[in-house]
Amino acid sequence: MHELSLARAIVSEVSEAAVNHEIARVGVVEMKVGVLCGVIVDSLQFAFEFAAVGTPLEGAQLEFVSSEVTMWCESCQVVVQPREKLVFSCPNCHSPCPELRSGRELEIVRFTERHEDAEVMQ
C-alpha cells in the first residue's frame, strides 16, 4: 500500500506544472497505468482526494488509461504480447522474454485546467 506516496508525488508534480502555466485549478489528470505496475486504482483515487486538499488539484478528477504488457523477444527480434497473463515467454517461439517494453509504467500523461465559471454553468 504505497498509494499515498504516489498520490503525493502526483499532486506535487501537477501543482508545480500548473503554477508554471498559471493554472489555478486543475480539472482532469490523465494517468497511464501499466497492468503490472502494482497500483490499486481505487486506493490511489482515495489517497489522491486526500492529498489534493488545499492544492490546485482539490476537486480534480483522476482518469486512468491502462497499458498492456508487451515484451521483447530476443530470438524473434520483435515486440510480443504474452499469451496468458504472467507468462513471460514468447507466444511464437516460447523463449523467455525478461525485457518488458510496457506494462509497468505509472505516468502522468496530461492534465486540464478547470474553470470556475464552467462549474457554475453546470
Added chain:
Amino acid sequence: MNAVAASSTETVVELGKRVLDYNDRAAAALRERFSAAGVRVANLISSPGTGKTELVVKVCEELARSGVKTAVLVGDCATDNDARRIAQVCSMTRQIVTEGLCHLEASMIDDGLDGWDLGDVDLLLIENVGNLVCPSDFDLGEDLKVALLSVTEGEDKPLKYPHLFSTAALIVVTKMDLVEACGMDIETMEENIVAINPGAEVIETSARTGIGVERLASVLCNAITAKPRDGEGITIVSGRRDS
C-alpha cells in the same frame, strides 16, 4: 511540456512524467555518493518472514571474519527488533521505522546514513520492508537488487510476483533445511526463476545449517574485489564458483 488550447474553454498541459521521478532522482544522488566512497550496496527484498534478518546476521558474521566492513539499514513498519538482532553481530546497524509505509524510499536511506562515515564502510546491506510488490519500484541507489524467497512459499512464487523476480540480479532461496518438510519441488521453483529471469544468479541458503552463506557473502562483496581502493588489500572469502 507544452500547453495547448484544446477548445476555447480548456487548456491541456502535456506532462508525460513518471510518478516515481522524485525517488529516482534521490536514488541517483545516493548512487553517486556510494560510488565516490567505494561502498557496495545491496537491497534485500522479500515477503515478511522469508528469513532476511536471520540471513543478514549470518552473512555479517561471515563478512566480519573476512575483514569486510559492513553496515546494515533495516526497514520495518514498526519496532526495532530486527536492528537489535543484527546489532549483536554488526555494530553499524540502524533501524528505519516506516510507520506503516510498505517500502523504503531513497530519502529514507539518506536519513538513515546520517552521521555515518561512508569511508569506513565496504558493504551496505539494506533489508527492505517485508513486501513483494511495492519495494521493487523504489530504487535505493543499490548496486545489487536481491530477491529472496523461502522454500515454504511455493514453487510458483517467482511467477506470481514477476515484478520483483524479473528485475533482481540475485535470487536467494532461503530455509533450504525445510525442503523435505515442506515437500518443496526445488527444481520446479528454479525452472520458474529461470523462466522469469534467465540472467539471474541463484543461491540456495539456510541460516539454520549455514549452507550457502559463505557463497552469498562472497557474491555480495564481489564488487569490492573488482574495485579495490588505493592499495587497500581486502581479502574476500573464495570468489564465485562460476567465474
